[in-house]
Amino acid sequence: MAASPHADEAVAIAVSTVIFALRQDDGIGAANGDPTIWLPLVRRIREPFDGSWALPGGPLDAHESLADAARRSLAETTGLAPRYLEQLYAFGDVDRSPGGRVVSIVYWALVDSAEARRALVGQNVRWFPADRLPRLAFDHNEIVAYALGRLRTKVEYSDMARALLGETFTLTELRSVHEAILQRRLDPANFRRQVDAHGQLEATGEMRRTGAHRPARLYRYAAAPAPAPAAPPSSPTSSSPTKETTR
Amino acid sequence: MAASPHADEAVAIAVSTVIFALRQDDGIGAANGDPTIWLPLVRRIREPFDGSWALPGGPLDAHESLADAARRSLAETTGLAPRYLEQLYAFGDVDRSPGGRVVSIVYWALVDSAEARRALVGQNVRWFPADRLPRLAFDHNEIVAYALGRLRTKVEYSDMARALLGETFTLTELRSVHEAILQRRLDPANFRRQVDAHGQLEATGEMRRTGAHRPARLYRYAAAPAPAPAAPPSSPTSSSPTKETTR
DNA sequence: GCAAAAGTGTTCCGACTACACCCATGA
DNA sequence: TCATGGGTGTAGTCGGAACACTTTTGC
Structure with missing residues (x-):
């Protein structure tokens, strides 16, 4: 027809x-x-x-x-x-x-x-x-x-990088995700401060040891993911644009 | 079909x-x-x-x-x-x-x-x-x-407000466009510096006199509009997404 | 001890903010 | 001369960038 x-x-x-x-x-x-x-x-x-x-x-x-x-x-x-x-x-x-x-x-x-x-x-x-x-x-x-x-x-202004990682991760792992996407090195010190300034991460108390150096703290995301493809008040389960996903 | x-x-x-x-x-x-x-x-x-x-x-x-x-x-x-x-x-x-x-x-x-x-x-x-x-x-x-x-x-990071104005305009007119959209007052002094820091405006040399106060300089946009719905290298006339229109 | 990554401290700089102040005009 | 908006100057604050420095591990 x-x-x-x-x-x-x-x-x-x-x-x-x-x-x-x-x-x-x-x-x-x-x-x-x-x-x-x-x-x-x-x-x-x-x-x-x-x-x-x-x-x-x-x-x-x-x-x-x-x-x-x-x-x-x-x-x-x-x-x-x-x-x-x-x-x-x-x-x-x-x-x-x-x-x-x-x-x-x-x-x-x-x-x-x-x-x-x-x-x-x-x-x-x-x-x-x-x-x-x-x-x-x-x-x-x-x-x-x-x-x-x-x-x-x-990746620079949202927490969407978390979707590429597992439940827990080190700050270096999170940083390497950002580096892979942005294709440039990020200062470890400044990166650390920036992410915990957002207050979304919480330390698990566990450590990850790799290689011949100081072990790294493991973190997880405390807050729910930013409502990326979530909905304006109306239709919670279906597809609606985010408040502002695009700049 | x-x-x-x-x-x-x-x-x-x-x-x-x-x-x-x-x-x-x-x-x-x-x-x-x-x-x-x-x-x-x-x-x-x-x-x-x-x-x-x-x-x-x-x-x-x-x-x-x-x-x-x-x-x-x-x-x-x-x-x-x-x-x-x-x-x-x-x-x-x-x-x-x-x-x-x-x-x-x-x-x-x-x-x-x-x-x-x-x-x-x-x-x-x-x-x-x-x-x-x-x-x-x-x-x-x-x-x-x-x-x-x-x-x-x-409106805060692009020059798209220009599409709401005529060819020439005063800085107060441009600012009132931003204020109407953002629904808050903007400091005239700071607004002035921000827009000409972007270097897109040029003074026409003309003035606009309204009311009982100092006349205002008229400006126009010197640069072409930011490629808002313009195309990635390929198809110049038709519809393609902007480099980054969405944040 | 030494190399290497984890993590902290400090300084510099540029952008944004608030606000004081002067300028030019019509009434 | 006064009210009003145009326009300039300047000090405070905040965040990011750069980088020196300390900590903790394996070898």
Whole structure:
């Protein structure tokens, strides 16, 4: 049944997700300590762009919200359940998809390293370092670049980096997350003061010992995560924009 | 191309715009100097919400970009051509539109006062003060509240306020725009230093004399507007997200 | 003891704030 | 000359950046 008088004039809606995780290794096998940003892509198995790598996603089901569609397609294609999920942008240029007009509502997401290892990697799903991507299907290279920009600006003023870590962590681990995203070194002393000035961290009392040096205190987040993709008073469970997620 | 096996499961796309302007008067007729934020709404002439006020908008045409659809529907319903236009958010809750699933890609826009006076006000188009809206159709009250939040956070770090003013203006006029949006008084001395620290203003050499006091210098913006809804390197004319429009 | 990372202290600087003060005009 | 807004000067405060220094471990 056609959605408009002219069947070929219908506009399809798709929901895709740029999902980030940190990995220690460099892809060749050397775990050199400094984590870098990786993301999972799925190989397309039909035209257009058959064989190309693309963002996980799929059509919007009539009975699910946009965020639910993002979570579902993510689970179906990669097996991943993100800790953080936020709408990025709606991409709707007329010519962005050869062979049919598609508006893509794109989300971006974060998973911690443990969850990332759980991904269903295989013939058609693979992790790529965010700064060394192949030529992707559609306008997905641009979309990833935009998502990376958002990740980098948002890590500086929100607590969203916590979604990339486990329950407890050292300040050096938290700092290395920020360093991986911002791609520059941060002063350990100043970083420490900045994070505990926000008063969201509490020491667990435990220590983590690694290497030939003083052990580090372990911390956890005391406060709930900043209401990132939470809702304005109205609809608490479904998808609504944050008070101000974007600057 | 059928959108889905069941016609009633198709998801429609609409594009709507929250468009802001400043007005001196208070709606009753008293021009008391302090401008306030107003926005135009259109009266719905069919179900659902027949008779209710709603954001200007309409369906997405298959051959136009999202931003073009926003501009077109704005021109058709209100006659307005905004100076500033940027994507706000895609609203897609399942139950937001009784009688059919609709995903609304919402833009927000600014017009200057001269353009605002040009609007086709009539039986079915009227301006409302942004903080005293009636109950609107759909989730449009929430959408306006979200857009107001974005306006208020963005005015503090971008030059987007210029879209609400004419070619030349005094610093007091520019400051009163900020005050109207932020709903608080700003120190004239500090405001002056902040704006010219950004180095975007240049004095025209002209003066504006109003009232029984020292005339004020007129300024204009020297630099091009910050690339608000401009494009990452690729597509210069069409709709792409800004480098970082959202915080 | 020595290297290395954890953690503390201190200084400098730039941005924002508050507010005192002078300037130019119309009435 | 007085009221009013235009415009300048200046001292206080706050947060970030830089970096010296101490602590605690493994070897």
